[in-house]
Amino acid sequence: MTPVLVFSGVGKHYHGREVLAGLDLSLEPGEILAILGPSGIGKSTLLRLAARLVRPSAGKVTLAVRRIGFVFQEPRLMPWRTALENVALPLLAMGMAPSEARPKAADILARMDLATFSQAYPETLSGGMRQRVSLARAFAVDPELLLLDEPFTGLDPELRLSMRRYLDDLLAASGAAALHVTHDIEDIPARTHRILTLTAAGARFGRPTDLDTTALKEAL
Amino acid sequence: MRWDGIAGRLCGLAALLGAWEAVSRRGHGIAVASPEETFAAMAGLLAQPAFWAGDLVVSVRRVGLGFLLGFLVGGGLGLAAGFWPPIRAFLVPSRWMLTSVPGVVAVMLGMLWFGLGSTMVVAIVALMVAPAMHVAVIEGLSSVDGSLLEMARAYRFTPAMRLWHVYAPAMAAPLFSGGVVALGGAMRVAVLAEALGSNEGIGHALAVARTNLDTPRLYALALCSMLLVGLAEMTLLGLARRVVGRRRS
Numbered sequence: 001m002t003p004v005l006v007f008s009g010v011g012k013h014y015h016g017r018e019v020l021a022g023l024d025l026s027l028e029p030g031e032i033l034a035i036l037g038p039s040g041i042g043k044s045t046l047l048r049l050a051a052r053l054v055r056p057s058a059g060k061v062t063l064a065v066r067r068i069g070f071v072f073q074e075p076r077l078m079p080w081r082t083a084l085e086n087v088a089l090p091l092l093a094m095g096m097a098p099s100e101a102r103p104k105a106a107d108i109l110a111r112m113d114l115a116t117f118s119q120a121y122p123e124t125l126s127g128g129m130r131q132r133v134s135l136a137r138a139f140a141v142d143p144e145l146l147l148l149d150e151p152f153t154g155l156d157p158e159l160r161l162s163m164r165r166y167l168d169d170l171l172a173a174s175g176a177a178a179l180h181v182t183h184d185i186e187d188i189p190a191r192t193h194r195i196l197t198l199t200a201a202g203a204r205f206g207r208p209t210d211l212d213t214t215a216l217k218e219a220l
Numbered sequence: 221m222r223w224d225g226i227a228g229r230l231c232g233l234a235a236l237l238g239a240w241e242a243v244s245r246r247g248h249g250i251a252v253a254s255p256e257e258t259f260a261a262m263a264g265l266l267a268q269p270a271f272w273a274g275d276l277v278v279s280v281r282r283v284g285l286g287f288l289l290g291f292l293v294g295g296g297l298g299l300a301a302g303f304w305p306p307i308r309a310f311l312v313p314s315r316w317m318l319t320s321v322p323g324v325v326a327v328m329l330g331m332l333w334f335g336l337g338s339t340m341v342v343a344i345v346a347l348m349v350a351p352a353m354h355v356a357v358i359e360g361l362s363s364v365d366g367s368l369l370e371m372a373r374a375y376r377f378t379p380a381m382r383l384w385h386v387y388a389p390a391m392a393a394p395l396f397s398g399g400v401v402a403l404g405g406a407m408r409v410a411v412l413a414e415a416l417g418s419n420e421g422i423g424h425a426l427a428v429a430r431t432n433l434d435t436p437r438l439y440a441l442a443l444c445s446m447l448l449v450g451l452a453e454m455t456l457l458g459l460a461r462r463v464v465g466r467r468r469s
Binding site: 053 | 375
């Protein structure tokens, strides 16, 4: 199978400061890779490189898919559009007709238990609801690659738990490959295949079963 | 009763009318027409088809055309300046020159360049509006949320979608407020240009009334131009509330 995403010796620096160096990574279709590491180590940069939002300073990023869902740390919803419109817009960007995009957006919102809030504007939704809308937007495009940038940051423990369930269910149903950045081991999706740990010492791949959580918590 | 709303405004209006009436009673009739004389002259003006066709409509058309032209040129250059800093730097001296030139100087130069009549008035209005819209567009572009733009790029929004769904709503508020200010200035400079260099329009009618020492008519014409600006501002602000209200709330 052709990998969804390949990083070959990728490096990135901003204004002379090195954020990533010589990273090699290959993500297979349907594979879920959790990325752990302390703040400022380049986790979010890795996702931006994958989404082609920034260019690598060194190496090459090969993206073999077109449909990408991106969940940011903040919901990043357009305040002047309803929840339904926010979810439907990426579908319109893909060339889908509004008559198809709206029912599809309504369907995914219903799956996130947001059917009654589809016409609500972001300002009237709670933080957890807004992040669910953001998750719905990412899954609405039937992503082949899902990029999750600490999507549960700022949510209280109960909400985090419920968001993890939504994410696990959607990931299982979609079969999308995913890069899930987090600095909290508890947030790692249940179906995670591999874990990439980024530390000042470098990048290290491992299996969730091999995870030494005590050592990792200390490293983070 | 809330004094920070309509009641407060009515009180302010009543105070203005009272002061006007008091000054007109103490002063000379040629210098200050009373409110009663002014409103009577205004009713007379509005009853004349020649005033509508020859003055009011002509002025509105000139201001409208000049505003549109200034909006397009200033807004277009504002977009270019907002996206390309070298263009912004290049346009700073021109913008500074246009914003600092006194209206009367602009009218004098306009008369030399374009002669007398509509072309001169429209061109001067456009030249006065363009820098205001230029600044408003640059301000609007700088207020666009970078994180939303990144989201739009991540989801591969087309340039047209980015413009319509991300840029336009963020730019609406500064554009409308800049437009309201520019419109008031446009009306003032148009009346001045018509008074000095046109044989029709409200400004021309004002000049004729002054020559004939017809003070009530002069006051009525001044009131007309103020009401026109007020009406246009109300229309623009109403539109602004509908467009940007959701975002502000």
